[in-house]
Amino acid sequence: MHLQHNPPFRAEVVGSFLRPDEIKKAREAYQGGRISHPELRAIEDEEIRKIIAMQEAVGLKVATDGEFRRSTYSENFTTQGLTGVRTEHVGGGEWSYSDGKGGIRAARIPVVSAPVKWATSVNVPDFTFLKGNVKTAMPKITLPGPCYIHYRSGRANISRDVYPKLADFWSDLAEAYHAEILALYDAGCRYLQLDETSLAKLGDPKIQKALEARGDSWCELIETYTDAINAVVEGVPKDMYVALHLCRGNQAGHWQAEGGYDLVADRLFKKVRISYFLMEFDSPRAGNFDPLRHLPRDKFVVLGLVSSKVAQLEDRAQVRARLNEAAKIVPLDQLAISAQCGFASSVPGNPLTKADQRAKLEMIVSLAREVWGE
Numbered sequence: 001m002h003l004q005h006n007p008p009f010r011a012e013v014v015g016s017f018l019r020p021d022e023i024k025k026a027r028e029a030y031q032g033g034r035i036s037h038p039e040l041r042a043i044e045d046e047e048i049r050k051i052i053a054m055q056e057a058v059g060l061k062v063a064t065d066g067e068f069r070r071s072t073y074s075e076n077f078t079t080q081g082l083t084g085v086r087t088e089h090v091g092g093g094e095w096s097y098s099d100g101k102g103g104i105r106a107a108r109i110p111v112v113s114a115p116v117k118w119a120t121s122v123n124v125p126d127f128t129f130l131k132g133n134v135k136t137a138m139p140k141i142t143l144p145g146p147c148y149i150h151y152r153s154g155r156a157n158i159s160r161d162v163y164p165k166l167a168d169f170w171s172d173l174a175e176a177y178h179a180e181i182l183a184l185y186d187a188g189c190r191y192l193q194l195d196e197t198s199l200a201k202l203g204d205p206k207i208q209k210a211l212e213a214r215g216d217s218w219c220e221l222i223e224t225y226t227d228a229i230n231a232v233v234e235g236v237p238k239d240m241y242v243a244l245h246l247c248r249g250n251q252a253g254h255w256q257a258e259g260g261y262d263l264v265a266d267r268l269f270k271k272v273r274i275s276y277f278l279m280e281f282d283s284p285r286a287g288n289f290d291p292l293r294h295l296p297r298d299k300f301v302v303l304g305l306v307s308s309k310v311a312q313l314e315d316r317a318q319v320r321a322r323l324n325e326a327a328k329i330v331p332l333d334q335l336a337i338s339a340q341c342g343f344a345s346s347v348p349g350n351p352l353t354k355a356d357q358r359a360k361l362e363m364i365v366s367l368a369r370e371v372w373g374e
Contacts (some may be wrong), residue, residue, distance in 0.1 A: 052137070281303050
């Protein structure tokens with residue numbers, strides 16, 4: 001029997017985990033025609049059972065499937081669940097990912113060349129398997145937030161023949177999300193996380209310049225993107241919990257943007273009709289806690305104080321001190337703790353081991369018990 005836990009969870013997990021070698025090898029064998037899809041699925045099933053068991057063993061009250069069936073966090077919805085969207089890899093430039101040491105990774109650019117419609121839910125069977133294998137935790141599934149297609153593509157990569165008016169693109173996209181969300185709801189999903197990878201980046205001067213160079217005002221995009229999130233949320237049933245995770249890019253230990261939440265916090269917390277936010281606060285790149293002063297009394301923030309990007313385990317006392325610092329701005333009963341992002345938003349994963357990953361989760365759970373008694 002599944003225990004009935006509901007958000008907010010004081011110890012949270014964002015979504016993705018390091019892909020096991022068994023899955024990487026199996027996927028390579030499948031792509032090479034050496035094993036069948038059912039054989040690949042069986043290997044994924046076994047590894048997902050293990051990652052669920054690990055999350056429950058460390059004491060988490062929420063669990064994901066590690067996104068083990070996806071190659072990136074956005075796959076299974078953007079690339080397979082929607083018509084009209086394809087992605088292309090591009091090289092350096094403003095949209096590339098940096099590790100702060102000169103390392104650069106290419107970004108993916110979505111291209112909209114046909115009407116955006118909901119096709120099917122690849123996520124429903126994945127969620128059904130997750131729900132059927134959790135024992136003590138609430139199953140959570142993630143979807144990419146609605147803004148990243150436009151954020152990455154710009155108007156130039158959204159066909160003017162298909163969408164003379166950009167408002168029609170946003171309307172079609174929201175309808176597609178509504179269909180996906182209702183399909184997941186009918187499958188028993190009651191906890192959905194939107195991974196919003198655009199809003200937090202609007203505070204980076206480099207990103208602001210890049211947006212302005214292509215004809216987009218970052219100030220106006222704050223309104224456009226928060227409108228888009230609210231349009232998606234309108235399709236959520238009342239007894240379904242929705243969380244919004246904000247990210248500045250997470251690809252093999254690299255990131256896309258820097259800067260605090262100062263420029264977006266007011267609209268984010270007060271306008272967006274979501275009450276549960278998972279936010280990066282693991283490094284100076286994320287700014288200070290001051291933007292939390294905009295948080296209304298009935299909303300919650302999960303502080304991503306532990307880094308999923310590096311192997312070194314954080315000093316427990318320092319993490320607790322930072323939590324206390326945030327509590328000077330927001331009452332502790334409105335706060336929780338997690339890693340700042342997933343451990344593997346794409347297949348390569350971040351530069352740490354499964355043991356490092358588990359140690360970070362164990363510390364998060366331990367701190368949550370110490371601070372909130374749960």
